[in-house]
Amino acid sequence: MSSRASLAPGGSVFRRRRDGWLGLALVLPALVIFAAFTYYPFFKNFQMGLFKAAPFPNLPSRYVGTAQFTTMLGSADFWDSVKSTAIYALITVPLGVIGGLVMAVLAHQQLRGIRIFRTIFSSSVVSSAAVAAVVFQVILSPQTGYLQTLGIHLPDITSSPTWGLPAMALVSAWQFVGLAFIILTAGLQSLPDEIMEASRVDGATAWTRLWRITFPLLSPTIFFCGVVGVIFSLQSFGQIDIMIGTSNATYTHTNVLIYAIYRLLHVSQNTGLAACYSIALFVITLLVTLIQFRLLEKRVHYAH
Amino acid sequence: MSQVRFDAVSKIFGGTPALTDLSLEVADGELLVLLGPSGCGKTTALRLLAGLEQVSSGTIHIDDADVTNMEPKDRDIAMVFQSYALYPHMSVRKNVEFPLKNAKLPAAEVAARVNEALATVSLTELADRKPGQLSGGQRQRVALARAIVRRPRVFLMDEPLSNLDATLRQQTRADIVALQRRLGVTTVYVTHDQVEAMTMGHRIAVMKGGVLQQVGKPLDLYNEPANAFVAGFLGSPGMNLVAGELRDGQIYIGGDLVGTSSVADTRDVTVGIRAENLRLADVGFSATVVVAEELGADVHVVCETATHERVVVRQAQHATVPTLGDTIALAATGQVYVFDRHTGARLS
Ligand SMILES: Nc1ncnc2c1ncn2[C@@H]1O[C@H](COP(=O)(O)OP(=O)(O)OP(=O)(O)O)[C@@H](O)[C@H]1O
Numbered sequence: 001m002s003s004r005a006s007l008a009p010g011g012s013v014f015r016r017r018r019d020g021w022l023g024l025a026l027v028l029p030a031l032v033i034f035a036a037f038t039y040y041p042f043f044k045n046f047q048m049g050l051f052k053a054a055p056f057p058n059l060p061s062r063y064v065g066t067a068q069f070t071t072m073l074g075s076a077d078f079w080d081s082v083k084s085t086a087i088y089a090l091i092t093v094p095l096g097v098i099g100g101l102v103m104a105v106l107a108h109q110q111l112r113g114i115r116i117f118r119t120i121f122s123s124s125v126v127s128s129a130a131v132a133a134v135v136f137q138v139i140l141s142p143q144t145g146y147l148q149t150l151g152i153h154l155p156d157i158t159s160s161p162t163w164g165l166p167a168m169a170l171v172s173a174w175q176f177v178g179l180a181f182i183i184l185t186a187g188l189q190s191l192p193d194e195i196m197e198a199s200r201v202d203g204a205t206a207w208t209r210l211w212r213i214t215f216p217l218l219s220p221t222i223f224f225c226g227v228v229g230v231i232f233s234l235q236s237f238g239q240i241d242i243m244i245g246t247s248n249a250t251y252t253h254t255n256v257l258i259y260a261i262y263r264l265l266h267v268s269q270n271t272g273l274a275a276c277y278s279i280a281l282f283v284i285t286l287l288v289t290l291i292q293f294r295l296l297e298k299r300v301h302y303a304h
Numbered sequence: 305m306s307q308v309r310f311d312a313v314s315k316i317f318g319g320t321p322a323l324t325d326l327s328l329e330v331a332d333g334e335l336l337v338l339l340g341p342s343g344c345g346k347t348t349a350l351r352l353l354a355g356l357e358q359v360s361s362g363t364i365h366i367d368d369a370d371v372t373n374m375e376p377k378d379r380d381i382a383m384v385f386q387s388y389a390l391y392p393h394m395s396v397r398k399n400v401e402f403p404l405k406n407a408k409l410p411a412a413e414v415a416a417r418v419n420e421a422l423a424t425v426s427l428t429e430l431a432d433r434k435p436g437q438l439s440g441g442q443r444q445r446v447a448l449a450r451a452i453v454r455r456p457r458v459f460l461m462d463e464p465l466s467n468l469d470a471t472l473r474q475q476t477r478a479d480i481v482a483l484q485r486r487l488g489v490t491t492v493y494v495t496h497d498q499v500e501a502m503t504m505g506h507r508i509a510v511m512k513g514g515v516l517q518q519v520g521k522p523l524d525l526y527n528e529p530a531n532a533f534v535a536g537f538l539g540s541p542g543m544n545l546v547a548g549e550l551r552d553g554q555i556y557i558g559g560d561l562v563g564t565s566s567v568a569d570t571r572d573v574t575v576g577i578r579a580e581n582l583r584l585a586d587v588g589f590s591a592t593v594v595v596a597e598e599l600g601a602d603v604h605v606v607c608e609t610a611t612h613e614r615v616v617v618r619q620a621q622h623a624t625v626p627t628l629g630d631t632i633a634l635a636a637t638g639q640v641y642v643f644d645r646h647t648g649a650r651l652s
C-alpha cells in the first residue's frame with residue numbers, strides 16, 4: 001500500500017547486494033585479525049581443556065574428557081583463587097569508580113588551571129602495570145618506601161598473607177581510576193546544560209545538584225564504568241607478577257585466577273588445567289557482567 | 305511588587321559583542337516581550353537576568369537590589385527553558401516539588417502548592433508520569449507549573465512555545481497570558497515570533513544585533529516605528545519598504561507621487577507603507593504581480609516594483625485579484641512613512 005512498495009524492486013535489491021559485498025570487504029581485515037587472535041584461541045582453549053598435557057615436552061597430549069574440569073572444581077587451590085579474585089574485584093572496582101567519580105566532579109568545576117589536574121588525573125591510564133608496580137614499591141616498600149621515611153611502618157606486602165592481596169588491589173584501583181576518570185568526565189560533559197542550569201535557577205545548592213541531578217543523570221555512565229572496572233580487575237596481572245612473583249612464598253594469597261592460569265601454564269607446564277581455569281575465568285566474567293546488567297540496569301535512569 | 309532594571313548592560317563573548325549597552329525597565333506585573341531575529345541577543349539578555357551568564361559591564365537590579373553578581377538561586381526568579389529542561393529521572397510531581405524542597409518549605413505547604421500548580425496547568429492526572437512519557441505540550445505545562453509553584457519575583461521565558469505545533473501554540477499563548485495576568489508576576493518573555501509578541505506583551509522591546517531598537521506598547525510600535533527595521537519586523541506581513549525620494553515634502557516611488565511628508569526636505573529615502581494601506585488604483589507607482597496568497601479572510605497580493613523590491617498588498621477576499629504577471633498601479637490609502645536610506649531612522 002505504501003509508496004515504498006511501488007518502487008522497482010530489482011534496482012534496490014541489486015543495490016543492497018552490492019552494498020553487502022562492499023561492507024564485507026571493509027570488515028574483512030578486522031575479521032581476519034579477530035579470527036586469528038580472538039576466535040581461534042577462544043575455541044582452541046575449550047579443546048585444550050579436554051586433553052591432558054604429557055609430563056615431558058614434545059610428547060602427544062592425551063584425551064581425558066571432562067576429567068580436568070572435575071579436578072579443578074574439586075581442588076581447594078581453585079576455590080582459593082576464585083575467592084582471591086572476588087576480594088580483589090570488590091576492592092578494585094568500588095575504589096576505582098568512587099575515586100574516578102570524585103576526581104571527575106572536582107575537575108568538572110570551571111576553575112583556572114583545571115586542565116593540569118585533568119591531565120594528572122587521567123595519567124594513570126597511560127601508565128603500564130610495570131610503572132604502577134614501581135610507583136607503589138617506591139611508596140610502600142618497608143625498607144625504603146616514602147611512607148616508611150614519613151614514619152608510617154607498613155608490613156612487608158611480599159610476605160604478609162593479610163596485606164598482599166589488598167595491596168595488589170590498591171595498585172589495580174590506582175591504574176583503573178584514570179580510565180574511570182576519563183569515562184566519567186565524558187559523561188559529565190555530555191549532561192544537558194539546560195537541565196543543570198534549570199537546577200541552579202530552581203534554587204538547588206551545589207550539594208543538592210550533585211546528589212539529586214548530576215549523579216542520577218550520570219548513572220548510566222557510572223554503571224558502564226563499573227562493568228568495565230570488573231572486567232579490568234579480573235585481568236590484572238602485571239603488578240602481581242612484578243611485586244609478588246611466582247617464587248615468593250605468599251603467592252598463594254595473591255593467586256587470583258589470571259595469575260593461577262599463568263602459573264599452571266609456565267611454572268607447572270599444565271596446559272590442560274590452565275585451559276580449564278581460563279574457561280572458568282571466562283564464565284565468571286560473563287556471569288558477573290550479566291548479573292550487573294540484570295540487577296543494576298533497573299536502577300539506572302536513562303534520559304530521553 | 306517587582307521591577308527589573310537593566311542599566312547599560314553589555315555582554316561580550318570572546319571578543320564578539322552579543323549584547324550592547326542595554327538599558328531597559330520592566331514594570332511590576334508587566335509582561336515584557338524581547339523580540340528580534342535569531343542571534344540578536346534575546347537569550348543572552350535573559351540569561352544575564354537569570355544569573356546564568358556574567359555581564360561584561362553594566363548593572364541589573366531586581367526591585368532595589370543589585371543582583372548583577374548574585375547567584376541564580378539567590379535572585380528569586382523562575383525560568384522556563386526552550387527545551388523545558390525537565391529533570392528526566394523525576395516524576396512530574398517531583399519536578400514541580402524540586403524548587404520548593406530547595407527552599408526548605410514545610411512538607412504540608414509543599415504538597416498544597418504543588419497540587420495547586422498542577423491543577424492550574426491541568427496536570428493533576430499525570431503527576432506520577434516521567435517527562436519521557438508526556439507529549440510536548442504536556443512537558444511545556446510541567447515547565448510552567450515548576451515556574452509558578454515558586455511564586456517568584458520574576459518569570460523568565462525563553463521561546464517556551466517554539467516546540468509546539470501551530471494550534472497548540474495559539475492555545476498555550478492564550479493560557480500563558482491569562483495565567484500571567486491572573487498571577488500578576490513580572491515576566492520577561494523571549495520570542496522571535498512577532499505575532500506572539502503583539503498578542504502577549506504589555507510592551508515589546510525590539511532588538512537587532514545586540515542593540516535595543518525600540519520599546520513600547522504593541523500598537524505604538526506598529527503605528528510609530530522608530531526605524532525601518534522595527535517597521536519591517538512587526539506585522540504580518542511586515543511593512544513594505546521601498547527605495548524612494550523625498551522632494552520638498554512630496555514622497556515619490558519610481559517617479560510617481562505616493563504621499564506627502566511633514567519633512568520638507570529633498571533626499572533619497574526608504575518609503576514604508578503597510579500592506580493594508582495599499583490598493584490597486586488607476587494612478588500610483590507601478591509593480592508586477594508575482595503571486596497571490598489566499599489566506600481565507602484576505603488575499604496577500606505579492607508584487608515586485610520596477611527596482612525589484614517586494615511589495616505586499618492586502619485585499620479583502622471578495623476584491624478582484626489581479627492576474628499574475630500583470631503590471632498594476634498601486635496607491636497609498638493610509639500613512640506613508642519615510643526612513644533615512646542609510647541609517648533606517650524614521651524621518652516623519
Ligand atoms: N556561550 C556563548 N559563547 C559565544 N557566543 C555566544 C554564546 N552565547 C551566545 N553567543 C552569541 O551571541 C549572540 C546572541 O546570542 P543569543 O543566544 O542571545 O541570540 P538569540 O537572540 O537568543 O537568538 P535565537 O533566536 O536564535 O535563540 C549570537 O551571535 C551567539 O552566537
Ligand SMILES: [Mg+2]
Nearest residue numbers: 346347348462
Ligand atoms: Mg535564543
